Amino acid sequence: MWPAISMPIIEMTILGDTSFNSLLNASIKIYQAGYAWVAFVVFFTSILAPAAKLLVLLTVLLHIKFKRHTKLLPRLFRYYVKLDTWEMLDVYIIAMLVSVIKLFDIAAIHGGLGLYCFVGLLLTSILVTVKLDKKQIWESIEDLCKKNES
Amino acid sequence: MQKERELTAKKAGMVFCQDCHKLLRYPETQAHDDLECPRCGAAVHQREPNSLTRTWALIITAFILLIPANLFPIMTFTIKGSGEPSTILDGVLMMVHHGMIPIALIVFIASICVPFLKLAGLATLLLSVQFKWKTSARQRTTMYTLIETIGRWSMLDVFSIAVLGALVELGMLANVKAGPAGTFFCAAVVITIFAAKSFDTRLIWDD
Numbered sequence: 001m002w003p004a005i006s007m008p009i010i011e012m013t014i015l016g017d018t019s020f021n022s023l024l025n026a027s028i029k030i031y032q033a034g035y036a037w038v039a040f041v042v043f044f045t046s047i048l049a050p051a052a053k054l055l056v057l058l059t060v061l062l063h064i065k066f067k068r069h070t071k072l073l074p075r076l077f078r079y080y081v082k083l084d085t086w087e088m089l090d091v092y093i094i095a096m097l098v099s100v101i102k103l104f105d106i107a108a109i110h111g112g113l114g115l116y117c118f119v120g121l122l123l124t125s126i127l128v129t130v131k132l133d134k135k136q137i138w139e140s141i142e143d144l145c146k147k148n149e150s
Numbered sequence: 151m152q153k154e155r156e157l158t159a160k161k162a163g164m165v166f167c168q169d170c171h172k173l174l175r176y177p178e179t180q181a182h183d184d185l186e187c188p189r190c191g192a193a194v195h196q197r198e199p200n201s202l203t204r205t206w207a208l209i210i211t212a213f214i215l216l217i218p219a220n221l222f223p224i225m226t227f228t229i230k231g232s233g234e235p236s237t238i239l240d241g242v243l244m245m246v247h248h249g250m251i252p253i254a255l256i257v258f259i260a261s262i263c264v265p266f267l268k269l270a271g272l273a274t275l276l277l278s279v280q281f282k283w284k285t286s287a288r289q290r291t292t293m294y295t296l297i298e299t300i301g302r303w304s305m306l307d308v309f310s311i312a313v314l315g316a317l318v319e320l321g322m323l324a325n326v327k328a329g330p331a332g333t334f335f336c337a338a339v340v341i342t343i344f345a346a347k348s349f350d351t352r353l354i355w356d357d
Contacts, residue, residue, distance in 0.1 A: 026309075026312040026313055026315070026316040027312060028316075029312070029315050029316040030311070030312045030315055030316075030328055030332075033315060033327060033328050035328055035332055035333055037333050037336065037337070038308060038311075038312070038328070038332045038333055038336045039312075041305075041308065041336050041340060042308060042309065042312045045305065046309070074170070074189060074190040074191050075190070075191060077170075077190070078169050078170070078190050078191070078192060081169060081170075082169075085302065085343060085347070088302055088305055088309070091302055091303055091305050091306055091309060092309045094256070094303075094306060095305075095306045095307075095308075095309030095310040095312075095313055096309070096310075096313050098253055098256065098257060098306065098310050099310050099313045099314045099317065101250060101253050102245070102250075102253075102314070103314075103317070103318065134170075134171075135171070138170045138171070138172070138189060138190070141189070141190075142189050145189075
C-alpha cells in the first residue's frame with residue numbers, strides 16, 4: 001500500500017522518437033486532425049485518469065496516515081474506485097507495440113527515454129492496483145469519520 | 151428440479167452499497183428513494199432503478215455506432231505520396247498479407263470480435279434476466295465479469311491511431327491521418343463500457 005506514495009514522481013512520461021511521439025503529443029495531433037472527441041478520450045484515458053488516480057490515492061493515504069479528516073475523504077476515494085475503469089495505460093502500451101510492429105518495415109524505430117519511464121509507470125501502477133486493499137481503506141475512512149463525529 | 155435458491159441480501163432485508171461494498175440494513179418503513187450509504191455517501195438502491203431499460207438503450211446506441219465504425223475508413227496510410235483510406239478490416243487484412251498473423255489476430259479480436267461479442271453478451275444477460283431464463287447464476291456472473299474486464303481492450307485501435315498519427319508525420323514520404331470511423335468507434339467503445347456499468351448484476355440473483 002505504501003509504495004503508492006512514492007509514485008507520482010514519474011508522472012511526466014514522454015516517448016521520444018525521431019519524429020517525436022509522446023503521450024501528450026498523441027492526443028494533440030488527433031485533436032489537430034479534427035477529431036476533438038477522440039482526442040479527449042485518448043487524453044482522458046492515457047493522461048488524466050492515471051494522474052488523477054495517483055493524486056487522489058496519495059491524498060487519501062496521506063489523510064489516513066496523519067489521521068486528518070475532511071468531509072471530502074469518502075467522496076475522493078469513491079472517485080478513485082470509479083476512475084479504475086478509465087485508466088488504460090496497459091491498453092496503450094499494447095497499442096504502441098502494434099503500431100511499432102506495423103512500422104517496422106519502413107522505419108528504424110528506437111525507444112526514447114520516456115519509454116523507460118512509461119514502462120516504470122505502468123508496472124508501478126499495476127502494483128498499486130494489486131496491493132491496494134480497498135476494504136482496509138474504507139474501514140480506515142470510516143474510523144476517521146466516526147472519531148471526528150464524537 | 152432446480153436447487154432452492156440461496157439467501158440473497160435482498161431476501162434478508164439487507165442492501166449492499168455498490169461503491170464501497172458496505173452491507174447495510176434496509177429500512178422497511180422509511181422512504182427508499184434517497185437512501186445514502188453512511189460510509190461513502192453514495193446513493194444506495196436494493197436494485198438499481200431502470201437498470202434494464204438504460205442498459206438496453208446504451209446497447210442499441212453502441213450497436214448503431216459500430217456500423218459506421220466498421221464501414222468508414224479509420225485511417226489513411228500514405229507512403230511516398232500514395233495511399234488509400236482503409237477500414238479496420240482492411241488494416242487487419244493488410245497485416246495478414248504481410249505475414250504478421252499474431253498482431254493481425256490481436257487487432258482483429260480487440261477491435262472487431264470483442265465489441266460485437268460484448269454487445270451480444272450483454273443483450274443475452276438482459277434477456278435472461280427479463281424472461282427469467284433458468285441458466286445458472288454463476289455462469290451469468292462469469293459472463294458479466296468477462297464482459298467488464300475485456301471491454302477496455304477495445305480501445306486498442308483508438309490508441310493505435312493516435313500513436314501512429316503522432317509518430318508517422320514525415321510529409322509526403324509517410325503519413326498517417328485518422329479517418330471518420332475513429333469517432334464512431336471510440337464512441338461505441340465508451341458507450342459499451344457505460345452499458346456494462348449500468349447493468350445491475352444483482353438482478354441476476356432474483357427469481
